[in-house]
Amino acid sequence: MKVLLVYPPTPETFWSFRHVLRLVSKKAAFPPLGLLTVAAMLPDDWDLRLVDMNVEPLRDDAILECDWVFVSAMLIHKDAVVELAQRCRALGKPVMAGGPLFTANPDLFPEIPHRVLGEAEDVMPQVVEDLRRGTVQPVYQAEGRPALAGVPIPRWDLINVRNYATMAVQFSRGCPYDCEFCDIVVMNGRVPRTKSPGQLIAELEAVLARGWRDMVFIVDDNFIGDRPRTKILLRAMIEWRERTRSPLGFLTEASVNLADDPELCELMVKAGFRKVFVGIETPSVESLTECHKLLNRGRDLVQAVQTLQRAGLEVMGGFIVGFDNDPQDIFRRQFEFIQRSGVVTAMVGLLTALPQTRLYQRLMREGRLETESTGNNTQASLNFRPRLGREFLQAGYRDLMRRLYEPRAYYRRIRTFLKHHQSAGRSLRVSSGDVRAFLRSLWLLGFRCRGRLAYWRMVVSTLLLRPRQFRQALELMIMGYHFRCVAESL
Ligand code: SF4
DSSP: OEEEEEEOOOOSOGGGOHHHHTTTTOSBSSOOHHHHHHHTTSOTTSEEEEEETTTSOOOHHHHHHOSEEEEEOOGGGHHHHHHHHHHHHHTTOOEEEESHHHHHOTTOOTTOOEEEESOSTTTHHHHHHHHHHTOOOSEEEOOSOOOGGGOOOOOGGGSOGGGBSSEEEOOEEOOSOOOTTOSHHHHHOSSOEEOOHHHHHHHHHHHHHTTOOSEEEEOOSOTTTTHHHHHHHHHHHHHHHHHHTOOOEEEEEEOGGGGGOHHHHHHHHHHTEEEEEEEEEOSOHHHHHHTTOGGGTTSOHHHHHHHHHHHTOEEEEEEEEOOTTOOTTHHHHHHHHHHHHTOSSEEEEEOOOOTTSHHHHHHHHTTOBOSOOOSOSSSSOOSBOOTTOHHHHHHHHHHHHHHHHSHHHHHHHHHHHHHHOOOOSOOOOOOHHHHHHHHHHHHIIIIISTTHHHHHHHHHHHHHHOGGGHHHHHHHHHHHHHHHHHHHHO
């Protein structure tokens, strides 16, 4: 059996990092982890080829040579998937599709005749059996939620890891909280399930064996959803890291109550974690109540961010505007909050109603849902009728984004961050790629782009005052270029 696994092209978003990939000599931000994991569930004697369309073009020859095309996609890939399905049909090749896009929209995509809905682990043996017999069903619906003990090590041999800016592994699925807008709890449930420490370390060793020596994104919904297990994992990672002198660094996603647990923060930093993405959402208490983000209420969120920074973690923040309870001055409040906290990478999005979420159902009941979400909440588009008014929100959002990523405000945030951040642990080694990225960024940000003066001030002051933090500052300066391009294109 010849299977072609295809990951569709991701449009430009905050998370695509497209504008900086060239500077760091990479082709895509993250590898297609879901597809690599599914590939590992297929029989060893099948002939597999993977084409990540973010890295290389998909040629007709590759489609014609295979027996089946497997596609994995997220909501953001909707348009690309329709195009891909039409192409495969025209070339006479059957498609099997899976991933969040199809699970969240089981009734869409009539052009794709075979789909795996839900988490694939438990149904893949049946899929393989049916493929062998030629009795493939239109839908394989996973019942319940699989334990992660049986998840195989992703087939890293199917990609060239050097094409990617960051590698990815997964430790847990699910989150115990219940935010109204969140589709993670719909798809992965509220009871976190984890792999064993041995499993995760075996995955990290597999990544190392492919020659990877840089950052690894632990792509959990909430890395601290089950804190006791997370601590067990971290102790094992620390022991492994010290024993093997592993050069890997980590980033992940976690809820803000990480700041309440100094032991957990310390373990994370010792295990090599450098960055954490935290859903901060909004400084408006009424809006936090509305969306049921109760763990963010009743705490000083700026303090929480700075506690994490002092512990040695860079905080990337998710923010949302467009809640019914947002006050008229929400844009000013978000701007001031973000500047004060030193969250340099602030992913601000307009509220969007994702399929099957509680928000989606409420807006439907209230007759306010207008279209399906594109899955990209950083596009200044709304798929429901907002209380503050569409034009007001969209104009305010565009303005907020431009102000946040305009060089002076952005570099000011880097300074605030560097002031609070406690550099801990071993530094990642400086590679020849880092040196090249530095030289390219010098040319781009220091000579060609707007904000040159602010850039040089930032470079010189960091070299003079905080030379140990220069690598980190440089990385943020380079990332800022991507965010600025996205903000200016809104
Ligand atoms: S804390 Fe994050 S992952 Fe958990 S329900 Fe809320 S938004 Fe979703």
